[in-house]
Amino acid sequence: MAPRTVAPFGPQHPVFPEPIQLKITYEDEKVVNVVPAIGYGHRGIEKACELNEYQKNIYLCERICGICSCIHGISYCEVVERLWPIDVPPRAKYLRTIWSEMSRTHSHLLWLGLMADAFGFESMFMQFWRIREKVLDLLEMTTGQRVTHSVSVIGGVRRDIDDEQKKKCIKVLMEVRKESEALINVFINDYTVKARTVGKGVLTKEQAIALGCTGPHLRASGVKEDCRMQGLQAYGDLGFEPIVEKDGDSYARSVVRCRELLQAIDLQLEAFSKMPEGEIAVRPKGNPPANEAFYRAEQPRGEVVYYAKGNGTRNLERLHVRTPTYANIPSLLVMLPGCELPDVPVIIHSLDPCISCTER
Amino acid sequence: MIENIKEIKKDELLAEVKKFADAKARFVTAVCNDLGDKLEVTYFFNMSPGMEMHGLRITVGKDEEVPSTTGIFLATVLVENEMKEMFGLKVKDIAIDFGGHMLLAQDSPVTPMLKTEAAGRKGGE
Numbered sequence: 001m002a003p004r005t006v007a008p009f010g011p012q013h014p015v016f017p018e019p020i021q022l023k024i025t026y027e028d029e030k031v032v033n034v035v036p037a038i039g040y041g042h043r044g045i046e047k048a049c050e051l052n053e054y055q056k057n058i059y060l061c062e063r064i065c066g067i068c069s070c071i072h073g074i075s076y077c078e079v080v081e082r083l084w085p086i087d088v089p090p091r092a093k094y095l096r097t098i099w100s101e102m103s104r105t106h107s108h109l110l111w112l113g114l115m116a117d118a119f120g121f122e123s124m125f126m127q128f129w130r131i132r133e134k135v136l137d138l139l140e141m142t143t144g145q146r147v148t149h150s151v152s153v154i155g156g157v158r159r160d161i162d163d164e165q166k167k168k169c170i171k172v173l174m175e176v177r178k179e180s181e182a183l184i185n186v187f188i189n190d191y192t193v194k195a196r197t198v199g200k201g202v203l204t205k206e207q208a209i210a211l212g213c214t215g216p217h218l219r220a221s222g223v224k225e226d227c228r229m230q231g232l233q234a235y236g237d238l239g240f241e242p243i244v245e246k247d248g249d250s251y252a253r254s255v256v257r258c259r260e261l262l263q264a265i266d267l268q269l270e271a272f273s274k275m276p277e278g279e280i281a282v283r284p285k286g287n288p289p290a291n292e293a294f295y296r297a298e299q300p301r302g303e304v305v306y307y308a309k310g311n312g313t314r315n316l317e318r319l320h321v322r323t324p325t326y327a328n329i330p331s332l333l334v335m336l337p338g339c340e341l342p343d344v345p346v347i348i349h350s351l352d353p354c355i356s357c358t359e360r
Numbered sequence: 361m362i363e364n365i366k367e368i369k370k371d372e373l374l375a376e377v378k379k380f381a382d383a384k385a386r387f388v389t390a391v392c393n394d395l396g397d398k399l400e401v402t403y404f405f406n407m408s409p410g411m412e413m414h415g416l417r418i419t420v421g422k423d424e425e426v427p428s429t430t431g432i433f434l435a436t437v438l439v440e441n442e443m444k445e446m447f448g449l450k451v452k453d454i455a456i457d458f459g460g461h462m463l464l465a466q467d468s469p470v471t472p473m474l475k476t477e478a479a480g481r482k483g484g485e
Contacts, residue, residue: 039462039463047473206384212435224408305388305389318393322439330435
């Protein structure tokens with residue numbers, strides 16, 4: 001038996017935009033054991049949410065993550081609205097859906113660019129990010145901000161999308177779809193991409209369920225689960241069907257994200273065509289009652305869970321946030337042992353890890 | 361009000377969790393609440409098809425030991441460590457036990473999520 005070596009992978013590593021460490025034990029080039037270490041940037045946001053008034057927590061929750069800040073803000077509002085409960089106007093539900101899918105679009109484009117960069121495809125990285133800029137421009141035009149939008153409030157949304165903005169959004173989204181589709185065709189058919197991802201980091205359907213995986217990671221293993229299937233917000237009107245692949249490897253996870261990128265654009269176009277007229281917010285009365293509520297939404301990286309407990313005051317008794325990467329980390333304990341050391345970055349990156357979310 | 365939460369005794373926890381594993385449920389999360397002299401822990405599971413949520417709730421004294429569910433669902437490993445260090449929940453036999461320092465550093469406040477005076481002390485005080 002070859003001697004075993006333990007090597008730290010991270011917390012500073014080119015494949016990690018944020019700090020996390022994996023203590024990897026390997027024999028020759030083969031990984032035999034992995035222990036994750038987190039906590040390098042924990043911010044105590046759950047505790048901070050108990051200390052702040054419930055309206056102010058929207059801004060805190062949006063700062064859990066920069067890339068999925070919009071859905072964090074919406075999810076927080078949704079869970080607090082369930083405490084009363086408050087019925088949000090239909091137009092606000094559509095607007096929340098559109099902004100959620102815009103966030104998914106730019107997040108998947110960001111991931112595709114980073115994945116291309118990890119393979120050394122600099123030009124493809126730049127092309128994906130060039131397209132992503134157009135989506136960020138749409139978010140800036142409709143919400144006023146490119147990253148942290150602060151557009152959702154308890155009871156609805158803060159801003160509406162007028163007809164002129166709607167026309168611009170539809171025009172740009174159609175361009176983004178066409179350009180993304182062309183690049184995706186190159187990406188998923190490329191020899192090097194396949195050589196680095198096919199059969200790497202395989203997770204079976206049974207393992208994915210047992211390990212509590214979520215999002216594209218779960219669906220790439222053949223599990224048809226997506227929080228949008230619940231039909232919340234406007235998804236019930238949009239005929240949503242989750243995208244599923246069967247092979248459970250890094251390539252399948254990449255393909256799920258590519259297909260979801262195009263689907264997210266289609267969902268936005270459909271939502272624009274069906275969006276009803278009307279109010280965009282109702283004003284909540286009083287404080288959240290002594291009650292508890294649970295809400296699940298589909299972020300780009302998977303299911304985010306918000307649990308809130310009210311006590312009748314302006315402050316919440318408890319807020320718990322379970323982010324998708326937090327749920328996906330345990331699967332690394334199964335996926336990495338047995339793989340070759342050079343495959344570790346690709347397998348980790350195929351999860352699209354967000355450490356900022358994990359360290360909420 | 362959250363539907364489908366079943367209140368159980370601590371001694372029934374592992375047997376009830378095993379039922380979810382046998383039913384091919386997916387572990388979603390666990391939430392700990394400080395009730396003053398007790399801690400309330402709720403484990404949430406997703407059942408397919410239909411994405412139904414089910415919960416198991418136990419209430420234990422702050423000095424009581426709670427068995428780890430990581431032997432059944434490895435997915436609970438992070439959240440059990442987190443409840444242990446943030447609330448002081450005495451979880452026994454976690455598959456990977458970070459010893460109270462998964463998220464908190466050696467000199468961080470201990471059990472910061474508790475609402476009592478025990479929260480906020482520095483490690484070692």
